[in-house]
Amino acid sequence: MAIRNDDIERIFSEVADMLDIKGENQFRIRSYRNAARTVGSLSRNVVDMVKEQQDLTKLPGIGKDLAGKIRQICQTGRLDLLEQLKQEMPDELLAIMDIPGLGPKRVKTIYNELDINNPEDLKKAAQEHRISKLPGFGNKIEKNILEGIAQIETSAGQGRIALAFAERIIEPLCEYLAAGQGVFEVVQAGSYRRRMETVGDADILVTCRDGADVMDRFVGYEDVVDVIAKGHTKSSAVLRGGLQVDLRVVPQESYGAALIYFTGSKEHNVAIRKIAVEKGLKINEYGIFRGKRSIAGRTEKDVYRKIDLPYIEPELRENRGEIEAGLTGRLPKLVSMDDIRGDLHIHTKWSDGRYSIEQMAERAKQIGYDYIGIADHTQAVAVAGGLKPERLLEQLDEIGRIRKKVKGITILKGSEVDILGDGRLDLPDEVLARLDFTVCSIHSQFGLSQNEQTQRIIRAMDNRYFNIFAHPTGRRLGQREPYALDMERVMKAAKQRGIILELNANPDRLDLNDIHCRMAKELGVKVIINTDAHQLDDLDYMRFGLYQARRGWLEAVDVVNTRKIGDLRKLITRKK
DNA sequence: GCCGTTTTCGGCCCGACTGTTTTCAGTCG
Secondary structure (H helix, E strand, C coil): CCCCHHHHHHHHHHHHHHHHHHCCCHHHHHHHHHHHHHHHCCCCCHHHHHHCCCCHHHCCCCCHHHHHHHHHHHHHCCCHHHHHHHHHCCCCHHHHHCCCCCCHHHHHHHHHHHCCCCHHHHHHHHHCCCCCCCCCCCHHHHHHHHHHHHHHHHCCCCCCEEHHHHHHHHHHHHHHHHCCCCEEEEEECHHHHCCCCEECEEEEEEEECCHHHHHHHHHCCCCEEEEEEECCCEEEEEECCCCEEEEEECCHHHHHHHHHHHHCCHHHHHHHHHHHHHCCCEEECCEEEECCEEEECCCHHHHHHHCCCCCCCHHHCCCCCHHHHHHCCCCCCECCHHHCCEEEEECCCCCCCCCCHHHHHHHHHHHCCCEEEECCEECCCHHHCCECHHHHHHHHHHHHHHHHHCCCCEEEEEEEEEECCCCCECCCHHHHCCCCEEEEECCCCCCCCHHHHHHHHHHHHCCCCCCEECCCCCCECCCECCCCCCHHHHHHHHHHHCCEEEEECCCCCCECCHHHHHHHHHHCCCEEEECCECCHHHHHHHHHHHHHHHHCCCEHHHEHHHCCHHHHHHHCCCCC
């Protein structure tokens, strides 16, 4: 089985957790956690880097020892150290660590004193009040453990929620808070502001006259079902539906510093604090300090400037090289909505869309686009009403008529052509030749092996009418895992053939992900952000695609639907 | 375990809240 980067990430993070329970050196543990993250956010396959005998110690946080361990995992699929740790303690203990309020120390105590190593036994012990008798434990902790277990049991498999869904919960809460007496500013921070594809909890920052008032108002919100913590400056509550909200009240002069702190990521913050320390400064959520004197804090920009960094866009704050880029003036100028001129993956009533070609075109015109591309399904996707070649040709004639009617926007004739199991395209070449462009995609046989799937895709790309590879991994957030494919090989094949990769902006897909976008940029593969709209409002999904593109460091030059129609046409015309 | 114009040792980000304790450890972000 091919080892993926996230396999290595998981192994290292399990090692870190187990070393933590053992009470090992905190900094050694941190090294494993850092390494897990480094590998997890890498835009290249580590397995390939090992095969090519690249120097892994060039990676941040990877030294000689961890490089050796990575090689071992890549070559054998396992890590001796982890196996050894599993001999020393049951790995079910890691499940207990997931319970809120239980960290390594308490888990260790529970395990040593009561020989409990799984959530079921723990639940039983708590019900029998054996936990509260342990040293350092009490009734409250015991009660919290039971609630935590219950929470995990009910929300099992739920976890993080999609960004678009979080938006519908967080925005109304912010409006509610902003309407409170004496409130100056309410701003969303956290992973939501960094526009991560999923959000684990909401982080909201408030400046106001009186913190206690805001906290009272917060816990009084109609959707609050549980208050986890409530202080003068910081409170946490759970909303109906399970989303946890952390609210922080900060003084206005600390607004920028707090926004940085609360936006994260944690890793970004650690990195900038480290730079501050090297300069004899200290950054916390109240400002940036020399000794006890605050030297900045009102705006984010001020704080960054004091450590010689330019403003860093929230989407970049993952400690994936943005700090080094900032220090050397190489930060990307991220693509934005103003750059987008069109959308080339639009469905209509002709297949499984809900509106007519004309309606979709009119809406696109309202948005301000220069062009759109109609791309309905082909016959193989029968459940979606895929078009047979004759029907598609009729549709092309219809688009010809609509072009005369709807002025001020170019309507391109396209098709979402199904990639068949053997790598053929679902339309004969003579029909493909009549199209302005194709988006090609997979809707069947998700279960092929990585090698088979990759070959299938590359074989399809050999067809000279293959322009855009749509929703490349086929994942649906929280519903369907991506099919197995070697993204690096696929991208290299796309690059050779002048094929564009789609970043599908549908919030359930967001496919490519951020790391893939970065990979495309580094390999020189062009990306197109399409909404895959099936109805009018879906056209507004473009912003979610943009968020993801920005997280992947993409600039307008990397994204083809920022081009004028003439330049776009050139990019989707392949050499014969 | 990593890292280095204070390099091969001695550092490694910072603070709030909770619960148990009576001055602080543990957890979290």
